[in-house]
Amino acid sequence: MSQRRGLLIILSSPSGAGKSTLSRALRDWDPTIRFSVSATTRSPRPGEIDGQDYHFLTEDQFKRDVASGEMLEHAHVFGNFYGSPKGPVQAAIDAGQDVLFDIDWQGAQQIRNSALGAHTLSIFILPPSITELHRRLVSRDQDSPDVIARRMQKSWDEISHWDGYDFVLVNDDLTKTTADLKTIVTATRLRRLQQPALMDHVRNLQLEFEDLT
Amino acid sequence: MSQRRGLLIILSSPSGAGKSTLSRALRDWDPTIRFSVSATTRSPRPGEIDGQDYHFLTEDQFKRDVASGEMLEHAHVFGNFYGSPKGPVQAAIDAGQDVLFDIDWQGAQQIRNSALGAHTLSIFILPPSITELHRRLVSRDQDSPDVIARRMQKSWDEISHWDGYDFVLVNDDLTKTTADLKTIVTATRLRRLQQPALMDHVRNLQLEFEDLT
Known part of the structure; x- marks a missing residue:
């Protein structure tokens, strides 16, 4: 058995708050952290690689995986299904590796309430x-005011779920936020639930105690 | 309002596992951490100072404090009452200061299930x-085998409650255990529940959002 059990590290934030940068910083700090690759029923875009950007599934495959409990979380967005396959996550955490999820509040909620919920570490990044x-939404898009308004509404919906997370960091200083993230991950790896070897240690103490008394 | 809300840091372990050394190391690292001074109905021993070693109370005073909810936890041990007064703890954590409790599993259980339970960080030190x-019990006492056997039984009773704690550290290397403790305290101070200013920040974001849309 591994010395420790991996974490499901959930990072959520409205788009533009620095989540992608922070995810990369975590991976650069510890390359053993894996990204969870989502499954989707939407078509691959040019350049996207199956199994790396997404697991591209047919709607039948996707629904079968959901029915058999193979999706940790899933959602239906603009006519397509998206989800997080459970198999690779279970294998990674059993091997003592952390898995990073870049998902929204709905996915976070489903994973926290799943069978693996006890092993989650959920962090919300606030702007x-x-x-x-x-400003970022307006400058990077040529979109109509309507589209921008809808995206802002989506950002606010995301922010409004900040209080379901273990940690909430206001990203006003990327260096500080990155340091805080590393401290949080380092400490959470020491959590009792991540240390399956403790039970063996206590069993040994008990045997010693029984020998002595 | 303070920038953060203090923690109730609970350290438990069987006697001889290094808890006192670790408590002092935490205080040396951050002198703003306060020790919780217990109340007791036993008589002061030579050299003990009221309010520093213990709050020495009469049995009537003690029982009145328990009845009015002024004790975060209390126990009756060998004919005397012991307890942790709530007032100084509440004042400290409201002012953003952590309070360190050197208590056994029964006290830890009561505090975790009290109104302040959400603000606890509980750590168990295993030998x-x-x-x-x-060996330590035998060498430091002139006591009879019976007394030593009773103390060993007490140590095992304490160890058997290891799995009610957030973190469990095997103290086989004092330097490593001290470093782990500091990391755990540093990270837990960032926990959402310790950051009352977050609610204000989100309110400000909401006002901004309403102005823009």
Whole structure:
């Protein structure tokens, strides 16, 4: 058995709050951390690689996986299914490797309430201001005010679920936020539930105690 | 309001596992951490100072404090009452200061299930072996085998409650255990529940959002 049990590290935030940068920083710090590759029923876009960007599934395959409990979480968004396959996650955490999930509040909620819920570490990244999020949406898109308004609404919906997470970091200083993330992951790896070898240690103490008394 | 809410840091272990050394190391690292001074109905021993070693109370005073909810936890041990007064703890954590409790599993259980339970961080220190604990008990006492056997039984009773704690550290290397303790405290201070200012930040984001849309 592995010395420790891996964590399901869930990072959520509205788009533009720095989540992708922070995910990469975590992986650069510890390359053993794996990204969870989502499954989807939407078609691959040019350049996307099956099994790396997404697991591309037919709707039948996807629904079968959901029915057999093979999806840790899933959602139906704009006509397509998205989900997190359970198999690779279970294998990784059993081998003592952490898995990083870049998912929204709905996925986070489903994983926290799944059979693997006890092994989650959930972190929400808040932006220092909404003005900055808005500026980024306006500048990177040629979209209509309607589309931008809908995206802002989505950002606010995401933010409104901040209080379901174990940790909430306001990303007003990327260096500080990255350091905090590493400290949180380092400490959470020491959590009792991540240390299956403790039970063996206590059994040995008990045997020693019985020998002595 | 304080920038953060203090933690109730609970350290438990069988006697001889290094808990006192680790408590002092935490205080040396961060002198703002306070020790919780227990109340007791036993008589002061020579050199003990009221309010520093213990709060010495009459049995009437003690029972009144328990009845009015002024004790976070209490126990009756060998004819005397012991307990942790709530007032100083509440004042400290409201001011953003952590309070360190050196208490056994019964006290830990009561505090975790009290109104302040959400703000606890509980850590259990396990010895690397029982043989070493036994050796210490035998060498430091002139006591009869009966007394030593009773103390060993008490140590095992304490160890048997290891799995009610957030973190369990095997103290086989004091330097490593001290470093782990600091990491755990540093990370837990970042926990959402210790950050009351987050609610204000989210309210401000909401106002900004409403202005923009």
